[in-house]
């Protein structure tokens with residue numbers, strides 16, 4: 001992703017998860033690690049009982065909440081993985097199952113990694129996951145994606161073959177977008193799918209984005225609040241649409257099916273980029289005449305937030 005260090009992060013207590021905004025950001029504060037790909041050993045044996053307890057609290061709270069909210073693919077992926085409330089998952093054990101299923105593995109990183117490193121990992125079916133966990137007194141406040149966001153939020157969906165292909169294609173596309181100067185635009189696609197995507201199911205809308213699935217408050221907001229707009233996913237539209245990193249989303253883009261990501265993974269973005277340079281860009285609250293508006297939001301939540309900030 002392309003946000004810069006110093007971007008606003010939400011205040012503790014808002015209960016909003018902005019960690020997704022910071023994937024692939026500029027290098028972390030701790031400097032480059034020894035390995036050129038920025039990976040480190042997970043250091044599983046170094047986790048303290050207190051850290052495993054934080055995982056347990058988060059895991060139990062979120063698993064209970066996501067019943068009936070997360071899409072079937074997320075639930076199925078979670079079931080097949082060696083992931084439970086008992087302890088922070090061992091990345092090697094996760095990777096064994098994941099690799100057999102979709103060819104992906106989870107690699108540990110100490111925090112933010114540079115964009116090109118992030119994209120290269122994805123392009124090679126390696127998902128870089130933070131090996132640290134948030135503090136017990138800050139369950140809903142993060143400055144960087146930790147093991148709960150990265151593993152609980154992302155890894156179940158990597159068990160889905162279409163999502164597995166899509167994220168790899170995104171990694172390859174990211175490296176190209178960097179060269180072409182359209183990283184900001186491409187990042188919006190990742191944001192509105194992998195991080196904050198909703199999908200239609202027979203029973204109604206469901207969550208598949210990791211930024212929502214790992215957030216206690218946005219899981220409910222994204223599906224139950226009458227405030228945000230929910231619009232059918234349209235690639236050209238999404239490429240032009242800003243997103244919020246400091247609060248809940250004002251708009252969620254909805255896939256008809258996760259299979260729609262397959263076509264997206266096979267799309268050549270280069271011709272689309274050409275049209276973006278001089279075209280209109282949209283703010284997070286815009287609704288366009290050509291949008292397929294599945295649920296018109298009241299906008300009340302963000303209106304109140306803006307008023308409070310005046």
Ligand SMILES: [Fe+2]
Nearest residue numbers: 020023145210
């Ligand atoms: Fe993420």
